Amino acid sequence: MDRLYRALLRLYPAEFRDAYGREMAQMVRDRTAREPRARLWIDLLRDLLRTAPKEHASVLLTDVRYAVRLIRRAPMFTAAVVGTVALAIAANTAIFSVVNAVLLRPLPFAEPGRLVQISEKNDALGLPNFGASVLNFLSWRERTRSVDALSAIGFASFTLSGLGEPEQLSGNRVSPSLMPLLGLAPVAGRAFSAEEELPGAPSVAMIGEGLWARRFGRDPAAIGRTVTLNGLPVTIVGVAPAALNLISGGEVYVPLTIDPSKEIRLNHVIFVAGRLKPHVTMQQAQAEFDTIAQGIAAAYPEMRDWSVRLITFFDTFVSAQLKTGLLVLLGAVAFVLLIACANIANLLLSRSTSRQREIAVRVAMGATQGRVLRQLLVEAVALSAIGGAIGIVAAVWAVRAINASLPPNLLPVPVVHVDAIVLAFAVGLTLVAGLIFGVAPACYTAKTDVHDMLKNTARTAGGGSRARVRNGLAAAELALATLLLVGAGLLLESFLNLQRVRLGFEPRGLLTFQLAPPTARYPLADKAPGLYRALLESLRATPGVGSAAVSSGIPFGQGNYTTSPLQTSGPSALPAGAAVPIDWRIVSTGYFKTMGIPLLRGRDFSDAEDGGGGAPSVAIVSQATARKFWGDMDPIGRSLHRTADPRPFTIVGVVGDVRSTTLNQESPSIYYPLSTRAWPLMDVVVRAEAPPEALLPALRQRVHDIDGELPLATVRTMDEWLSASAAQPRLSATLLSAFAFVAVLIAAIGIYGVIAYSVNQRTREIGLRMALGARPGGVMRLIVKEGMIVAASGIGAGLAAASLLGRAIASLVYAVPVDHPPTFAGVGVVLAVVAFAACVIPARRAARLDPMDALRCD
Amino acid sequence: MALPVAVLHILVTLADGDSHGYAIMQDVAARTDGTLRLGPGTLYGSIKRMLHDGLIEELDDRPAAGRDDARRRYYRITPRGRKAARAEIARLEKLVRQARATGLVVKHG
Numbered sequence: 033m034d035r036l037y038r039a040l041l042r043l044y045p046a047e048f049r050d051a052y053g054r055e056m057a058q059m060v061r062d063r064t065a066r067e068p069r070a071r072l073w074i075d076l077l078r079d080l081l082r083t084a085p086k087e088h089a090s091v092l093l094t095d096v097r098y099a100v101r102l103i104r105r106a107p108m109f110t111a112a113v114v115g116t117v118a119l120a121i122a123a124n125t126a127i128f129s130v131v132n133a134v135l136l137r138p139l140p141f142a143e144p145g146r147l148v149q150i151s152e153k154n155d156a157l158g159l160p161n162f163g164a165s166v167l168n169f170l171s172w173r174e175r176t177r178s179v180d181a182l183s184a185i186g187f188a189s190f191t192l193s194g195l196g197e198p199e200q201l202s203g204n205r206v207s208p209s210l211m212p213l214l215g216l217a218p219v220a221g222r223a224f225s226a227e228e229e230l231p232g233a234p235s236v237a238m239i240g241e242g243l244w245a246r247r248f249g250r251d252p253a254a255i256g257r258t259v260t261l262n263g264l265p266v267t268i269v270g271v272a273p274a275a276l277n278l279i280s281g282g283e284v285y286v287p288l289t290i291d292p293s294k295e296i297r298l299n300h301v302i303f304v305a306g307r308l309k310p311h312v313t314m315q316q317a318q319a320e321f322d323t324i325a326q327g328i329a330a331a332y333p334e335m336r337d338w339s340v341r342l343i344t345f346f347d348t349f350v351s352a353q354l355k356t357g358l359l360v361l362l363g364a365v366a367f368v369l370l371i372a373c374a375n376i377a378n379l380l381l382s383r384s385t386s387r388q389r390e391i392a393v394r395v396a397m398g399a400t401q402g403r404v405l406r407q408l409l410v411e412a413v414a415l416s417a418i419g420g421a422i423g424i425v426a427a428v429w430a431v432r433a434i435n436a437s438l439p440p441n442l443l444p445v446p447v448v449h450v451d452a453i454v455l456a457f458a459v460g461l462t463l464v465a466g467l468i469f470g471v472a473p474a475c476y477t478a479k480t481d482v483h484d485m486l487k488n489t490a491r492t493a494g495g496g497s498r499a500r501v502r503n504g505l506a507a508a509e510l511a512l513a514t515l516l517l518v519g520a521g522l523l524l525e526s527f528l529n530l531q532r533v534r535l536g537f538e539p540r541g542l543l544t545f546q547l548a549p550p551t552a553r554y555p556l557a558d559k560a561p562g563l564y565r566a567l568l569e570s571l572r573a574t575p576g577v578g579s580a581a582v583s584s585g586i587p588f589g590q591g592n593y594t595t596s597p598l599q600t601s602g603p604s605a606l607p608a609g610a611a612v613p614i615d616w617r618i619v620s621t622g623y624f625k626t627m628g629i630p631l632l633r634g635r636d637f638s639d640a641e642d643g644g645g646g647a648p649s650v651a652i653v654s655q656a657t658a659r660k661f662w663g664d665m666d667p668i669g670r671s672l673h674r675t676a677d678p679r680p681f682t683i684v685g686v687v688g689d690v691r692s693t694t695l696n697q698e699s700p701s702i703y704y705p706l707s708t709r710a711w712p713l714m715d716v717v718v719r720a721e722a723p724p725e726a727l728l729p730a731l732r733q734r735v736h737d738i739d740g741e742l743p744l745a746t747v748r749t750m751d752e753w754l755s756a757s758a759a760q761p762r763l764s765a766t767l768l769s770a771f772a773f774v775a776v777l778i779a780a781i782g783i784y785g786v787i788a789y790s791v792n793q794r795t796r797e798i799g800l801r802m803a804l805g806a807r808p809g810g811v812m813r814l815i816v817k818e819g820m821i822v823a824a825s826g827i828g829a830g831l832a833a834a835s836l837l838g839r840a841i842a843s844l845v846y847a848v849p850v851d852h853p854p855t856f857a858g859v860g861v862v863l864a865v866v867a868f869a870a871c872v873i874p875a876r877r878a879a880r881l882d883p884m885d886a887l888r889c890d
Numbered sequence: 891m892a893l894p895v896a897v898l899h900i901l902v903t904l905a906d907g908d909s910h911g912y913a914i915m916q917d918v919a920a921r922t923d924g925t926l927r928l929g930p931g932t933l934y935g936s937i938k939r940m941l942h943d944g945l946i947e948e949l950d951d952r953p954a955a956g957r958d959d960a961r962r963r964y965y966r967i968t969p970r971g972r973k974a975a976r977a978e979i980a981r982l983e984k985l986v987r988q989a990r991a992t993g994l995v996v997k998h999g
Binding site: 056058060080 | 911912915927929930931932933934935937938939962963
């Protein structure tokens with residue numbers, strides 16, 4: 033009984049226990065003799081649970097009060113620490129909010145972990161993740177037992193008219209089962225019914241929440257209204273939640289009506305999604321689809337090289353590159369925080385010397401070593417907490433700025449929130465940071481030897497090992513800064529490589545916009561090409577326009593980027609019957625001239641081929657395509673056809689290669705003349721002789737003159753498209769460089785602090801050396817050498833670590849090996865120079881010491 | 891500022907004469923018919939704070955040997971402690987008067 037209670041007394045703070053533990057135990061002994069045992073224990077336990085936390089809190093409060101007093105007494109020191117912590121915590125919190133939003137928060141669908149994308153793949157063509165065809169989608173839906181609610185999404189653009197100013201919108205054709213599959217309910221009205229998938233069903237549409245707010249002011253009366261979509265009357269039946277837009281990117285939805293008789297199995301145009309049935313694993317579902325794909329390939333010979341790949345929704349929406357990029361940034365800010373911690377630890381260590389006497393007095397007055405340690409840690413955490421609070425506020429602002437300034441579509445989430453998880457992370461990180469930078473100095477300070485201190489001889493007490501810790505911390509800071517600077521250097525190099533990439537066309541002075549003439553009024557095979565011909569004629573006659581053309585997809589735009597497998601029938605550099613995926617475009621005459629793409633052989637399309645009608649099927653290929661199919665043979669006059677369609681196209685010209693979707697790869701292309709057919713959405717590109725922006729009203733007027741119902745969409749200059757395409761590498765390079773800069777700055781301050789402190793401590797020794805004949809130059813060399821040994825070990829360790837960790841960013845860099853020697857050498861030199869400068873300042877001060885003053889110095 | 895209940899009871903007990911921890915606890919329990927038994931943590935936690943605030947003091951000289959165990963620590967109320975207890979009791983009396991005036995409490999006898 034007595035022993036047990038004395039054991040329980042350990043729950044109280046040591047001071048309290050030391051002061052009253054004996055009395056409390058005595059009291060329990062007294063009561064044991066007179067009170068019923070069970071009731072006594074209930075009383076005691078209740079008492080213990082109530083008062084032990086209270087006593088701890090009261091000790092903590094004393095410590096905090098004491099800490100606050102000290103913090104207020106040293107405002108400069110406090111400002112330095114708090115500022116550093118605030119900066120590091122703000123950067124960490126802001127980056128973590130993005131990581132949280134993209135990688136941690138579940139997608140806004142019901143049980144998103146069970147949602148899968150079902151894509152087609154063709155290893156022979158090197159297509160690992162391709163769209164699905166409608167006929168395959170039907171076969172899958174019929175045969176699968178492991179995946180539920182198979183749904184398809186097709187991509188389309190719609191011209192909305194009949195509501196004032198016509199507007200061009202991107203939209204989707206979706207299976208009625210899509211909304212239930214995702215677990216989404218309409219915001220208003222209803223979703224599509226199963227019958228609306230059948231051909232001949234009445235024309236209905238759902239609109240996105242954004243469009244509902246923008247065009248209808250969220251008016252419920254919008255439901256049931258008939259609007260004109262692509263020239264046809266359609267009834268709005270419901271409003272889709274914003275989450276649907278995340279996977280489809282559209283603002284208008286119509287049912288995907290399926291007429292199998294009009295489909296081709298090789299026409300890979302839809303995105304297919306489904307939900308794994310309960311207890312079915314990804315592997316099991318993949319195995320089932322492998323079997324299904326084999327069955328389809330056996331029944332339809334054209335499918336022989338195609339198989340099916342299941343991809344989790346997470347992998348579909350979060351690219352591996354984005355994931356790596358975010359984790360690298362998170363790692364970078366974590367390094368900044370560690371560097372900051374090391375620096376603050378050093379600040380606290382140098383301050384601990386000046387506080388030793390104060391501590392010694394407290395120890396002499398009876399404070400235990402544990403008590404002093406606790407006090408010092410509370411001080412560190414209090415400093416950290418002030419910095420952290422400022423940092424969190426700054427992070428909230430930073431996240432707001434991120435939301436406002438990030439290019440759209442860079443992240444697969446609409447907005448980044450600072451939510452409870454982010455706040456918990458920030459608070460936790462603040463506390464951990466306080467403990468990290470507080471623990472080493474606290475241990476050293478608490479170990480103060482009272483007798484030495486009070487005798488005032490302790491100036492060198494623990495000096496040796498403390499100096500080692502300080503030097504080690506400074507070296508670690510430099511090592512981390514080196515690592516960051518190498519990373520930033522590689523990303524910067526890579527970004528510059530991207531900027532130097534030969535695009536294959538001349539972007540300056542190009543103005544682009546999109547047109548989507550309603551197919552009801554402008555059928556793609558006849559009226560639409562005519563419309564474009566008339567428009568181009570009118571545009572080319574506009575003053576300030578050098579030339580104009582249309583394309584189904586300009587480089588880096590939002591047009592059509594479809595790839596289709598092509599093969600040749602005649603002699604070829606490829607094995608007979610081999611197909612190669614080639615990007616295709618439909619272009620008007622003058623496209624190559626307008627874009628500045630060089631015509632290398634043969635000729636451009638003629639006006640006859642542009643004008644529709646019975647012109648022969650011709651095509652122009654890029655140099656890479658020509659080389660793939662025919663090697664060094666002359667491609668003019670040879671023919672290519674789509675694997676899905678035997679009609680041949682005769683090659684009449686060869687043009688230069690163009691970077692068209694990403695800056696880091698060149699894709700072989702084929703160009704078809706506008707006479708073949710138009711695409712529903714075409715990019716118009718104008719080479720302006722005047723500033724492109726000034727030309728815009730005139731261009732708008734020309735379009736209006738031809739058809740007043742035709743809206744111009746996505747008006748951009750080519751430079752804007754290019755800038756958007758480089759947004760992610762630019763952002764990674766900029767952020768990492770900023771973090772690296774901060775890191776180097778803090779590390780430089782760190783090494784300066786260590787050397788300056790060492791000079792201060794060694795004033796007497798330096799004075800003695802000078803009195804004995806050492807020259808200022810020699811003293812300076814001595815000090816600088818000391819600093820540079822620390823710096824060299826830090827930089828060396830950092831470069832070694834960078835060569836090991838470089839692989840982590842391999843997927844983010846373009847045309848730079850991750851062990852790029854010039855980058856490593858450059859970083860080493862830059863940091864050595866910075867460290868040298870940081871050492872020279874205190875060294876010069878040492879060299880200028882007057883030996884007499886130095887020796888007199890206490 | 892209201893005094894915590896435990897503190898007021900300890901002051902009342904000590905107003906009657908110097909005492910040690912266990913005796914204070916017994917006295918409080920007796921005066922409250924056993925409804926308030928101060929646990930060791932509550933009692934010494936209160937004592938610690940009361941010493942800090944100067945409401946009580948610890949005695950250096952023990953009462954005569956034989957009357958009680960000389961190893962125990964004895965406490966005495968300070969003038970400041972008396973003042974605080976009086977103020978608190980006056981505050982409570984005022985509160986009781988106000989409560990009666992509202993009809994919340996019926997006056998006994």
